[in-house]
Amino acid sequence: MTDVRKLGTDSAHDPQLLIKQLIHTPVVNAPDQEIVYRDLHRYSYRELYGRICRLANVLVSLGVKAGDTVAVMDWDSNRYLECFFAVPMIGAVLHTINVRLSPEQILYTIDHAEDDVLLVNGEFLPILEQIRGRIDTVRQYILLNDEPTVPETHLDFTGEYEALLAAADATFDFPDFDENSRATTFYTTGTTGMPKGVFFSHRQLVLHTLGVIATLGTSVSQGRFHREDVYMPITPMFHVHAWGLPYVATTMGVKQVYPGRYMPDHLLELIAREKVTFSHCVPTILHMLLKSPYSAKVDLSQWKVIIGGASMSKALCLDALKRGIDLFTGYGMSETCPILTFSQLLPEMIADGPEAQAEIRCKTGMPLALVDLRIVDAEMNDVPRDGKSSGEIVVRTPWLTQGYLKDHRTSEKLWEGGWLHTCDVANIDAKGYVKITDRTKDVIKIGGEWVSSLELEDILAHHPAVSEVAVIGLPDERWGERPLALVVVKPDIKEKVTEKTLQHHVHEYADKGMISKQVVLLKVRFVEMIDKTSVGKVSKVTLREKYLPKQA
The missing domain is CATH 3.40.50.12780 (ANL, N-terminal domain)
Structure with missing residues (x-):
């Protein structure tokens, strides 16, 4: 050669x-x-x-x-x-x-x-x-x-x-x-x-x-x-x-x-x-x-x-x-x-x-x-x-x-x-324009910064009142997205837990430097069950379809 x-x-x-x-x-x-x-x-x-x-x-x-x-x-x-x-x-x-x-x-x-x-x-x-x-x-x-x-x-x-x-x-x-x-x-x-x-x-x-x-x-x-x-x-x-x-x-x-x-x-x-x-x-x-x-x-x-x-x-x-x-x-x-x-x-x-x-x-x-x-x-x-x-x-x-x-x-x-x-x-499309419709990563982008939904789920799961939790990104006009926690509360203490209780729990982790302070934008919604796939995994696709506002 x-x-x-x-x-x-x-x-x-x-x-x-x-x-x-x-x-x-x-x-x-x-x-x-x-x-x-x-x-x-x-x-x-x-x-x-x-x-x-x-x-x-x-x-x-x-x-x-x-x-x-x-x-x-x-x-x-x-x-x-x-x-x-x-x-x-x-x-x-x-x-x-x-x-x-x-x-x-x-x-x-x-x-x-x-x-x-x-x-x-x-x-x-x-x-x-x-x-x-x-x-x-x-x-x-x-x-x-x-x-x-x-x-x-x-x-x-x-x-x-x-x-x-x-x-x-x-x-x-x-x-x-x-x-x-x-x-x-x-x-x-x-x-x-x-x-x-x-x-x-x-x-x-x-x-x-x-x-x-x-x-x-x-x-x-x-x-x-x-x-x-x-x-x-x-x-x-x-x-x-x-x-x-x-x-x-x-x-x-x-x-x-x-x-x-x-x-x-x-x-x-x-x-x-x-x-x-x-x-x-x-x-x-x-x-x-x-x-x-x-x-x-x-x-x-x-x-x-x-x-x-x-x-x-x-x-x-x-x-x-x-x-x-x-x-x-x-x-x-x-x-x-x-x-x-x-x-x-x-x-x-x-x-x-x-x-x-x-x-x-x-x-x-x-x-x-x-x-x-x-x-x-x-x-x-x-x-x-x-x-x-x-x-x-x-x-x-x-x-x-x-x-x-x-x-x-x-x-x-x-x-x-x-x-x-x-x-x-x-x-x-035929002219060559790409359009993103979804993402496969379980992450939430708040003001251009990534926050892991899995890390946030892990923190929420440590609260004694939480039985199950899944976090998805909620569209937000100002921040792009903000985390929405879907929470199943343990039946015996259900009446004692509020959205502010769980928000305060997450804020403590943020104050300790264990997760981004962007999580202060967390919203919480209490649900009866977390939708799962046929093999028992949390179905984020189903949760998004069920709980996120429909796009015009």
Whole structure:
């Protein structure tokens, strides 16, 4: 067999797809473009690159080397953007910690990822204080602080972020290495048990960035992301790299605005002041923004928004369209880097009325460039493209995680048969639009965050009054879903148990950090029996049909 490499010139450069390549062009072509963090920082791409170099020098001086893991706990900030680049560019792995997890879950992810250095916003110090004596791997802590004073803590900090950067050199010679090196790790709570580590390589992140640019940038008008846009994420940067859009925005050299903590009026004020034109968020956030009285004072007619993380209701879409917002769905999952599809309109649909447009915008969408997406039956046969026949979404694309960190068994299940199994049930129509109709996982998505129904069932089952329990997701206009517990109470104490009794029981577990605090949205319904299948298993399908409101 001919060695293909010998066909090239011996002295020719053989480039690897590395994250550092994403920032080369904007630094050269848009050096004066702005990066904005709240009302605290405003600087150029030229300065951004200098700060990335300074951070790299700081980390190397602390002993961080290729393969080590650097973790971050922060709100959406310019610091986070700098970490998105500096950490993987020195060959280390960036662990974006989900600050919405319980303290016990955060402890697990820190130890499981084997974090060496942890950068933490002062607002999250109370979380670390709860688990401080049990963190085994972290050698050094760096404080991220927006306040004039240093918060009280028992943690021993190496230094404060801005002070460390100010003292560091603004140049760094970033090395070349294998493009398949791990660049990022984060943890998904989409299944039972402790969170699972998902990881991505430099090659995968670069190709995902280019795939998103190719799809968003080539649209004629609707759902288009271009160089004149102003970008602001409203999806946490710890969540699948904020859907990868900060890498996309930086590569394109657009103005970027980072809002810090999400507060509706603050977000709206930034949209107005900085003239934000492109964002992405879960339905819960958009619902809160549109319901805020302050939104009436803000012109949103130039705003384009990708909705993901949970299904978008037609009512929410129509409300947004009335305000002139170009709203459309994006779909993916933690394991897919994440974007697989966008529900952009075809050119002939642009003139359609709001109702017809909403029907398309709320669908799951069409696959991006380089995404091989199939909807298959149990035998892996493709279902008809008739908009009715359902099957599971399975995918192949260059940016899918190759497995779960230190979990070979579950990784093999994810990739059974050589296709990544999403566990999402969908149909596809003749034009190629996918529409998810159900999910096979027993999980509930509250405000874009997964909560395991099985874990919640286990907690409720520990209450002495509970005989049987099953938890399903109840559709909710604001939160996307909220947990509904169907409870069979023991006959002898039936009169002594109320909904508040069981809610208080669950809240105690949340207060101890044993389950996400999102469970405070729990609703309880007392029933005579829990429907089961012929083999005695709880039938969630039957329970949903029986207790959930019928869709119009």
